[in-house]
Amino acid sequence: MPHHLKSPSKNTITGTTLKPAESVAVVVSSIIDDIRTSGDDAVRKYSEKFDKWSPKSFKLTNDEIADIVKSLPEQIIKDIIEVQKNVRTFAQAQFDSLKEFELEIQPGVFLGQKNIPISSVGAYIPGGRYPLLASAHMTILTAKVAGVPHVMGFTPPINGKIPAATVAAMSLAGADSIYILGGVQAISAMALGTETIPKVDFIAGPGNAFVAEAKRQFFGAVGIDLFAGPTEVLIVADESADPFTVATDLLSQAEHGPDTPAVLITTSEELGRKSIEFVDIILERMPTAEIASVSWKTFGEVVVVKDLGEAYSTADIYASEHVQILTQNPREALEKMKNYGALFLGEKTCVSYGDKVIGTNHVLPTRGAARYTGGLWVGKYLRTVTYQEVRSPQASAELGRLCGRAARVENFEGHARSGDLRANRYLGDRHAW
Numbered sequence: 001m002p003h004h005l006k007s008p009s010k011n012t013i014t015g016t017t018l019k020p021a022e023s024v025a026v027v028v029s030s031i032i033d034d035i036r037t038s039g040d041d042a043v044r045k046y047s048e049k050f051d052k053w054s055p056k057s058f059k060l061t062n063d064e065i066a067d068i069v070k071s072l073p074e075q076i077i078k079d080i081i082e083v084q085k086n087v088r089t090f091a092q093a094q095f096d097s098l099k100e101f102e103l104e105i106q107p108g109v110f111l112g113q114k115n116i117p118i119s120s121v122g123a124y125i126p127g128g129r130y131p132l133l134a135s136a137h138m139t140i141l142t143a144k145v146a147g148v149p150h151v152m153g154f155t156p157p158i159n160g161k162i163p164a165a166t167v168a169a170m171s172l173a174g175a176d177s178i179y180i181l182g183g184v185q186a187i188s189a190m191a192l193g194t195e196t197i198p199k200v201d202f203i204a205g206p207g208n209a210f211v212a213e214a215k216r217q218f219f220g221a222v223g224i225d226l227f228a229g230p231t232e233v234l235i236v237a238d239e240s241a242d243p244f245t246v247a248t249d250l251l252s253q254a255e256h257g258p259d260t261p262a263v264l265i266t267t268s269e270e271l272g273r274k275s276i277e278f279v280d281i282i283l284e285r286m287p288t289a290e291i292a293s294v295s296w297k298t299f300g301e302v303v304v305v306k307d308l309g310e311a312y313s314t315a316d317i318y319a320s321e322h323v324q325i326l327t328q329n330p331r332e333a334l335e336k337m338k339n340y341g342a343l344f345l346g347e348k349t350c351v352s353y354g355d356k357v358i359g360t361n362h363v364l365p366t367r368g369a370a371r372y373t374g375g376l377w378v379g380k381y382l383r384t385v386t387y388q389e390v391r392s393p394q395a396s397a398e399l400g401r402l403c404g405r406a407a408r409v410e411n412f413e414g415h416a417r418s419g420d421l422r423a424n425r426y427l428g429d430r431h432a433w
Ligand code: NAD
Pocket: 027, 050, 051, 125, 126, 127, 128, 129, 130, 132, 135, 156, 181, 182, 183, 184, 185, 206, 207, 208, 209, 210, 211, 227, 228, 229, 230, 231, 256, 257, 260, 321, 362, 363, 364, 365, 366
């Protein structure tokens, strides 16, 4: 039986539930109702309330964007371009792997599949606490690779200021318009449309519990990419892992917010104990310790298991967003593990690379959603649709007879008659049913 060296004081992901905290759901639905009724006025009211942000227009002009990009040090722009190259190359490879095809399923009967990009996307780039510019590459650039013609980017101000590097990343990623607006008010404006903000067909991007809940509440009225809420990390380690690396990597995610589960599952009790000691030591010196220590105290877990088989099956129950494998044979996890948003194999790889630079998409499922979906990718921005054409009269007559019988078993007389009509027509009697 697995046993805990450190237990969380609040259990989040082991419960694998998508139910939001009661208070978050209530706050979000009341903001949505207000924006549905009062449009731009309510958007402005909540932007003032939560972000102390009420500019003349939430949308940046092209001149403003150009000035912001120019104001940044050259190295920041070069780095954004380099990272976006990785993200574009991987997204393009995913796009190229998608197939459109046409199949002659029986003589004279053709069935096909096409991938059509969604027409308009709203991309949310989080930024309440940190300017998460990497999310611009992940959401906007990926939509552009998929061929989405109109992408609107939204990001909140940070401490009353426009996050310049985020705006540059959004612009370089190909955003067609950029709004400085965050939280539930941004998601609601995109989903409902207001007097000044056009409604979109699909919303993508990660965010805090309020943002994720707003997307959840709008699902159906618009498409959403996935439930990508507060980040999570889970490390599977054996006795070969370095405890300082384990502790560093657990905290690299815990600093995201006070609600970040960081879990270690290990076959080595000694590694578990040392990792806990190192977490405490690192926290004493980390500038973001105020946030990371709340996460670690509340949601941090260290679980000792008997062998790696038990480690993988326990990790699959958590279905964590990021799973890092620090074992002697990390590639084994590719075969053994089933539930994760993204897998990071071996000590030379780390979740921070995935978050910031390596090129895979960092918008990933949280709160157990990895049990049924992967992360954001070009495919989420495409509608895979089908078409069919019966070219041969003989084939249509045969399908017509089959359809007539199949429909009558279900008591669908109208369906049956559409089949009968063709069967009779192509067998010679144009007017009979
Ligand atoms: P954010 O942009 O998601 O949220 C900021 C907004 O929250 C603000 O604009 C404000 O309007 C709103 N807000 C704050 N307090 C509120 C309240 N009490 N009521 C209503 N609205 C409120 O930025 P953040 O807060 O820094 O969070 C970013 C989140 O994104 C983190 O939790 C991080 O873990 C997560 N993330 C997830 C993934 C993923 O793929 N799952 C990837 C990157 C980041």
